Amino acid sequence: MKPKRALLIVDMQNDFCPGGALGVKQGDKIIPKINKYIKTFSQNKLPIFASRDWHPKETRHFKKFGGVWPVHCVQKTKGAAFHPKLKLPKDSILLYKGMDPGQDSYSVFQAEDAFANGFMQLLKKLGIQEIYIAGLATDYCVKYTAMDAINKGFKIKILVDAIKGVNLKPNDSKEALDFLTKVGAKKLILKQLEDELCS
Ligand SMILES: [Zn+2]
Structure with missing residues (x-):
């Protein structure tokens, strides 16, 4: 029996795209590809999750309160919008x-929907066994989400033509992908997807 799949689009928000508070270089360039993945998952009637960074004005995640990041994705601002x-x-x-x-x-395993259902809870309810991950950023939210998913027993496919990294250090994204494949994630590009979904 084929595992039940879902698409997860991580943090495709204005603040993470060029011109945003924490713009990932060429972060917007992956959107046409993500839209194609969305279409394929929709046509196959498979669930699509989309996460958003959704910070309060004050959080220790921001540099001015002791973290490493400039202020970004504050709840209900334009920067936090998709x-x-x-x-x-x-x-x-x-x-x-x-x-x-x-x-x-x-x-994203620390995320919840508008009704406070956690991501894990939602995946269980829908019987999802395999998660296809796209979005931003390869070396942070994509990486930590994929690691959590593997630790919790999910199969992971990283959509390598639909992710981009921050690269505070130049090799961060490459190292993140190398690490994820070592612990069991598989890499996939769009043209392989139809075969995957038909298998
Ligand atoms: Zn953040």
């Missing part, structure tokens, strides 16, 4: 993370 080119279907499941002012919350 990038306007992202074509999320109406029935996507939206997840919010980073609300706790005492935590960085890089992993």
Whole structure:
């Protein structure tokens, strides 16, 4: 029996795209590809999750309160909104993370939906066994989410043509991907997806 799959789009928000408070270089360039993944998952009637960094004004995640990051993705601001080119279907499941002012919350497993259902709880309810991950950023939220997923027993596919990294150090994204494949994640590109979904 084939495992039940879901697509997870991580933090495709204005502040993480060029021009945003914490813009990932070429972060917006992956959006057309993500939209194609969205279309394929929709056509196959598979669930689509989209996470958002959703910080309070004061959190120790920000540099001015002791963290490492400039202020970004503050709740209900334009920076926290999804990038306007992202074509999320109406029935996507939206997840919010980073609300706790005492935590960085890089992993989507620390996120919840609008009704306070945790990501893990939602995956269990839908019977998901395999998660396909796209979005930002390879070396932070994608990495920590994939690590958590593997530790919790999920299969992970990293959509390598639909992710981008921050690269505070130039090799951070490459090292993140090398590490994830070592612990069991598989890399995938769009043209391999149809075969995957038909297998
Ligand atoms: Zn953040």
